[in-house]
Amino acid sequence: MNLNIEQKYWRKRIFILTWLSYAGFYFCRKNLAVTWSSMESDLGLDNSDYASIIFIYSLIYTIGQFVNGYLSDKFGPRKIVSTGLFLAAIANFFLGMSFSVGIVIFLISLNGYGQSTGWSGLIKNMTPWFRTNERGIVMSWWSTCYVTGSFLATIFATYAAFDMDFMSELGWKRGFYFPSIILVAIAFIYLLFTRNNPQDINLPTILESKYELGNNRKQDNLKLLKILIKNKALWIYSSCYLILKLTRYAFLFWLPIYLEKSLNYNVSDSGYISSVYELIGFFGVILAGYSSDKLFDSKRFSTISLMMLGLATVCLIHSSLISFGSAGVIISIALIGIATYGPDSLISTAGAMDVGGKKGAGMAAGIINGTGSIGQMFSGYIVVAINETYGWDNLFNFFVIMALVGGGLAALNWNYKSPDTYTSFG
Template structure:
């Protein structure tokens, strides 16, 4: 029962993360028309988000090992909700770039946090099959998030495409904080271990599987 609760909460959580990232692609043309923001300005907002999201992946994994997946996901979602609400209340390219860039960094708590939570409850012999079903969250999430943002935009204006999803993201984040349990295999570091970062990086870069997986995922994003 506990494992299915974790499965459901983490599936819902990662699907919901998309509600705080798919609204800008839907609303950007309307924002450009109404506020007169240039195409270059819109591109800068997108680029800033992607850059901070990439950087945040490193920080998210490190932080998750220290505070646990429940707090990483829960607080990450609530912060993301606040940032997209702030985005929806803004009217200048500089503020859009600031809030969406910060949102990218916070959004990066989703993948390491949820994968850590799932790994703590499911062992290596069953993890492949379970994660196959779990991974449907990042197909369903973008689909529903995009449809909702488009509907809100069409009926209530572009700002509601941010305010409405922000409420949902915050609610799911609160559910995670209240009900997600750390698994029996979870380890949370109270005192960070001393690690030779350069040696670890060299070892990872020499591993051909790392390069193969990186190249395959890069190809998926083209």
């Protein structure tokens, strides 16, 4: 069925608004990594405190993923995501006033719950507007939101905290105040201008296959959940995502610190150089989407397996690349970004949408992202334990092993293609 002009307009509108919203979340997520060294000095903290803060944040974020995936399916993403955007912004503003580790942990917990509404809710928001056979490419472009958002957030937080002349007496605290203002503005835009699905604005439904529409009877969310958890593909996606989020959040939170403390860059240069991880990671997202749809006929696991094996290779040669100086450091960070963000985006967008279908996309995204967040939760402790015992170089060897495991798991389902039948019960 061809789409009418209004349907095409709203698809673009929803794409832009949801993209902007998730990119916005990163302005109140990445700033902690950039400002930590200065916070550490001012508040008398250390890397163990940082690992504990990351753990608490990730624990709340993980629980929230499971809860908010369900709530987004039940109440609609517009309400749930809007609440999360405002909560994350408020928590970040008060983080700039923090004077003890206890207050930091409390506020980072509020931020974690607010952040947890974003992914599953926005995946749910996107699902009714795009068909299965176009999701790989569409969602590869859409999922540049968190790569681009993370890049822009890193640059902005570094500038606001260390290089901006305005209110210079506040120092690193500006890295929380100004990003929170940006997120409040985005929250209002999302709340006012987005809609949950075409039916909310009296448009014809876009998903018309018998599998994606299901039937008109009221669906039982618990029955849908039971169907989802029996799906082998869901758990392979989730296992791979646990490995990828462990890796990605290790880089997200620790890369500026690694550059400063291991490779002896100053705090400002560390922030800017670390942004290469997201800047070039953008191209991994696009590569994964096109590879999945065009080369492998929407068989996601083929692309995931190959890119995770690529991640293992780059981490293996990292120590050789950095011997070439700053150019080698940037090349290594860029390649790791491509090999991380590509499969990460494919699993958490098109993969979740394929498994969950129209009615269960929020729940599937919540399960996948929630499971992945367990890896995120322990990433800080793993980084500290390996770094303090064996040094930074062996941390990259650990990532080699993890990536090989993930690539092998994905290869088990190499030819799998979701039939999107999981919403047809009734």
